[in-house]
Amino acid sequence: MTEAVDGAHETVVWKVEPHSSVAEADDFDRSSRQLDRPRFKIERRLSFEERSLSDLSITGNLRPVDSYGSMHSFGAVPTPTSPDWSPFELPPMVDEAWDALRKSVVFFRGQPVGTVAAVDHASGEVLNYDQVFVRDFVPSALAFLMTGEHEIVRNFLLKTIHLQSLEKKIDQFKLGEGVMPASFKVNNNPTRKTETLMADFGESAIGRVAPVDSGFWWIILLRAYTKSTGDLSLSETPECQNGMRLILSLCLSEGFDTFPTLLCADGCSMIDRRMGVYGYPIEIQALFFMALRCALAMLKSDAKGKEFMERIMKRLHALGYHMRRYFWLDFQQLNDIYRYKTEEYSHTAVNKFNVIPDSIPDWIFDFMPCRGGYFVGNVSPARVDFRWFALGNCIAILSSLATPEQSDAIMDLIEERWEELVGEMPLKISYPALEGHEWRIVTGCDPKNTRWSYHNGGSWPVLLWLLTAACIKTGRPQIARRAIELAENRLSKDGWPEYYDGKLGRYVGKQARKLQTWSIAAYLVAKMLLEDPSHLGMISLEEDKVKAPPMKRPASWTA
Ligand code: GLC
Secondary structure, X not given: OEEEOOOOOOOOOEEOOHHHHHHHHHHHHHHHHHHHOOOOOOOOOEOOOOOOHHHXXXXXXXXXXXXXXXXXXXXXXXXXXXXXXOOOOOOHHHHHHHHHHHHOEEEEOOEEEEEOOEOOOOOOOOOOOOOEEHHHHHHHHHHHHHOOOOHHHHHHHHHHHHHHOOOXXXXXXXXXXXXXXOEEEEEEEOOOOEEEEEEEOOXXXXXXXXXXXXXXXXXXXXXXHHHHHOOHHHHOOHHHHHHHHHHHHHHHOOOOOOOOOOOEOOXXXXXOOOOOOOEOOHHHHHHXXXXXXXXXXXXXXXXXXXXXXXXXXXXXXXXXXXXXXXXEEEHHHHHHHHOOOOOOOOOOOOOOOOOOHHHOOOHHHHHOOOOOEEEOOEEEOOEEEOOEEHHHHHHHHHHOOOOHHHHHHHHHHHHHOHHHHOOOOOOEOEEOOOOHHHHHHHHOXXXXXXXXXXXXXXXXXXXXXXXHHHHHHOOOHHHHHHHHHHHHHHOOOOOOOOOEEOOOOOEEXXXXXOOEHHHHHHHHHHHHHXXXXXXXXXXXXXXXXXXXXXXXXXXOOOO
């Protein structure tokens, strides 16, 4: 782990001054009291128009219309008026969840800076579950933002961007400047009364993989904070502007790539172990797309910012086109691929990536409904991973990477394949599970990722917030309500596990932590989103009319 620092390149150790302890204790108290009570209320939310590609000319004047003025403007986001949006009753589970979430808060020098991954005292091995993970904190942050508790989110964003400026090394190899940590923890030295932050950029992680998703989640969260508070002072600080640019330079750099998608190692995101997701995993591509759009809305149009905005716009066009065209699968596309010719040469090729029809797995023919579709797990030369991954598909809806038709089709698929994808506990992280020989080859015999467990077809309650947000965005709250009911049958009773096992997700995961913070926070976020759908604006981006080429039906692989 790398030790830190607050805004400086060398290690800085903070001393907790004895005379300040009363004030700090007070602060402590105040912040924990603030975190104590959820405030459920329907309020007018900020509405700021996203900076649209149509507002910007790549060659011309880059001063966007986004205008910070409009970020300040208040306006009610329309709340659906259908009978589905009935007043919400809060079960005791909600109070229990808030208590648990509050207990997971991590303090640094008296200030709340994040939430620990799990507060599972019963579990023998702590591993790294005592740390604040960037990705795990997102649902916690959203829950706090939704109740007006912004301080913890602001602190988290600032602390993590300071960690970014550390020098990161794995053995003798230096990582890119913009890499964001997967997680961090507060190190206490009771004798010296000092506290330091220790960050992990992958150098302590199992498999030694740097997290690609952390930087994207950071940008997405910065926008959620800005949107929710209307406070531009954070995103406009030189630290945040520079932090964004560093993250972006890592993923916008030109090289040998022939695709606009981002090439990744296995295990660089929520699925942080070998699961055959290397290449161009949907989770990263969807987060990449969303982070680019969020950054576009927040970058200042100064000389440096403008240059990045131009690069972002070009990439968004290409990435959107590529994903909607080549990652999209529905009954028609599947049939087209099934009939593909191979070994085609030149730009007239229909089967551009030389997918061999014999490589299509058997399960997909039965799984694919007539109604519905989804973004496949991965596409690269002669390799299509047909598996379904929940996170990437939900983020595709939220970021409007998916066209409205595609978003509807994804929701149709979830409905049509409810038993497989939701079962008794929302939501399968991936479908189907890898078994037998395939499991041995693809996961390297990973005993944690056995079939229908953990990342390999396990069910993760954290995905509930993403599903709920996607349901609201597509106007199908009843699907979310059904999923939340399922979670309510089990989550509290089972002690808020990290994940469930089995084809239907009926069993508490073999090695699942209890009191897993993001399971708790996701439940709260899902409840609050249903109660007040105007919260959706924090984590959803409207379709950019210019970006999306008009499509009556999802683009064909053969088009
Ligand atoms: C596991 C998960 C990862 C999560 C971490 C902390 O490693 O695979 O996604 O961030 O636990 O909860």
